[in-house]
Amino acid sequence: MEKKIAVIRGDGIGPEIMTQALAVLDAVAEKFGHTFRYAEAPMGGNAIDAFGVPLPDASLQTCLESDAALLSAVGGPKWDTIDPAIRPEKGLLALRSGMGLYANLRPAQLIPQLRRACPLRPDIVDRGIDFMVVRELIGGAYFGEHKTWEENGETAASDLMIYREHEIRRILRVGFETAMKRGRRMCSVDKANVLDSSKLWRRLVNEMAAEYPEVELRHMYVDNCAMQLVRDPSQFDVIVTENLFGDILSDEASQITGSIGMLPSASLGDGTRGLYEPIHGSAPDIAGQDKANPIGMILAAAMMLRYSLDMPAEADAVEAAVNTALESGLRTGDILEPGKTAVGCAGMGQAIAANL
Numbered sequence: 001m002e003k004k005i006a007v008i009r010g011d012g013i014g015p016e017i018m019t020q021a022l023a024v025l026d027a028v029a030e031k032f033g034h035t036f037r038y039a040e041a042p043m044g045g046n047a048i049d050a051f052g053v054p055l056p057d058a059s060l061q062t063c064l065e066s067d068a069a070l071l072s073a074v075g076g077p078k079w080d081t082i083d084p085a086i087r088p089e090k091g092l093l094a095l096r097s098g099m100g101l102y103a104n105l106r107p108a109q110l111i112p113q114l115r116r117a118c119p120l121r122p123d124i125v126d127r128g129i130d131f132m133v134v135r136e137l138i139g140g141a142y143f144g145e146h147k148t149w150e151e152n153g154e155t156a157a158s159d160l161m162i163y164r165e166h167e168i169r170r171i172l173r174v175g176f177e178t179a180m181k182r183g184r185r186m187c188s189v190d191k192a193n194v195l196d197s198s199k200l201w202r203r204l205v206n207e208m209a210a211e212y213p214e215v216e217l218r219h220m221y222v223d224n225c226a227m228q229l230v231r232d233p234s235q236f237d238v239i240v241t242e243n244l245f246g247d248i249l250s251d252e253a254s255q256i257t258g259s260i261g262m263l264p265s266a267s268l269g270d271g272t273r274g275l276y277e278p279i280h281g282s283a284p285d286i287a288g289q290d291k292a293n294p295i296g297m298i299l300a301a302a303m304m305l306r307y308s309l310d311m312p313a314e315a316d317a318v319e320a321a322v323n324t325a326l327e328s329g330l331r332t333g334d335i336l337e338p339g340k341t342a343v344g345c346a347g348m349g350q351a352i353a354a355n356l
């Protein structure tokens with residue numbers, strides 16, 4: 001098959017981990033007889049430097065004309081003090097909304113080889129860690145009105161957390177359908193004891209639940225969920241939640257599965273075209289030092305093969321190649337066990353590509 005993939009190399013460790021993901025995709029193409037055409041789509045801080053905007057129109061167009069888009073991460077201290085309206089992160093948000101990607105799937109699974117990298121007690125780990133965070137991606141406080149103003153001699157600021165029924169219903173549909181394909185348990189996470197947007201969310205969950213009698217449904221407040229995730233993650237199968245809560249809970253989930261460098265994500269809308277990225281950021285503290293873990297990025301490429309390119313066997317092969325690399329003892333610094341030596345970003349990526 002021939003597929004067009006938009007490639008967003010990003011900032012910080014972005015270009016390093018993207019190089020490894022593309023090497024793995026090249027190995028997939030060779031093994032399975034496919035042709036992947038890569039189309040560069042600059043976005044983020046590098047695009048601000050080159051074009052003055054975080055998401056050039058041409059980059060969005062390239063993504064919309066591709067079968068899928070692959071993104072590393074954007075942002076960094078260099079752009080932290082510029083006009084907030086054109087920060088690198090605004091480019092990312094504009095890309096997600098421009099592509100209509102309202103559903104962000106963030107799987108959190110402890111790979112057995114990484115048991116020792118999990119900070120939880122062994123008896124808790126034994127119960128299993130394997131759940132999916134279904135995060136609403138283009139609504140809530142990220143996309144409500146942002147304002148800063150002067151009031152009584154001091155500065156005030158606000159960010160409007162706003163949800164409309166249709167925005168909630170479409171993500172809940174993804175949550176219930178995901179639960180049906182997995183363990184049929186769904187936990188809806190909100191703050192309905194305080195927020196009107198959460199009260200609306202909870203009412204719509206209960207309404208839709210009538211269509212899914214096979215799904216065991218629970219509601220949980222987000223503060224409790226943050227605690228339950230480290231107390232006993234085995235209780236979760238699918239977590240469905242709004243944008244900001246999902247952002248925070250998925251970073252927490254990454255740490256109990258070993259490292260933030262390990263977790264991928266898929267952002268999807270109504271069609272098959274999606275955006276695939278690791279959940280972590282541009283890690284400016286380790287950029288340019290060949291220290292980044294490329295596995296989250298490589299597993300994001302595997303999700304792309306599965307969800308957008310209809311290549312499940314190829315996705316399985318990439319995941320197996322990652323497991324084999326970990327099985328052989330290779331570890332980047334973030335998942336290193338005491339007394340062992342770390343391999344670099346390129347070393348890990350090459351080993352995974354070679355395993356294919």
Ligand SMILES: NC(=O)c1ccc[n+]([C@@H]2O[C@H](COP(=O)([O-])OP(=O)(O)OC[C@H]3O[C@@H](n4cnc5c(N)ncnc54)[C@H](O)[C@@H]3O)[C@@H](O)[C@H]2O)c1
Pocket residue numbers: 013072073074075076077089092260261262277278279280281282283284285286291292293294296334
């Ligand atoms: N999707 C994205 O593009 C995205 C996501 C999150 C943060 N960001 C941006 O990235 C910049 C840095 O943010 P931050 O420091 O809060 O979060 P971060 O995820 O970049 O880094 C947090 C910590 O995790 C480590 N880390 C992250 N990815 C790693 C990897 N692959 N291998 C090894 N260690 C890794 C970093 O070294 C750092 O210590 C900010 O500008 C932020 O806005 C972008």
Ligand SMILES: CC(C)[C@H](C(=O)O)[C@@H](O)C(=O)O
Pocket residue numbers: 075089092093247279281
């Ligand atoms: C960089 C930022 C806008 C982004 C988000 O909050 O969605 C990031 O943290 C993520 O998790 O992808």
Ligand SMILES: [Mg+2]
Pocket residue numbers: 247248251279
């Ligand atoms: Mg985040």
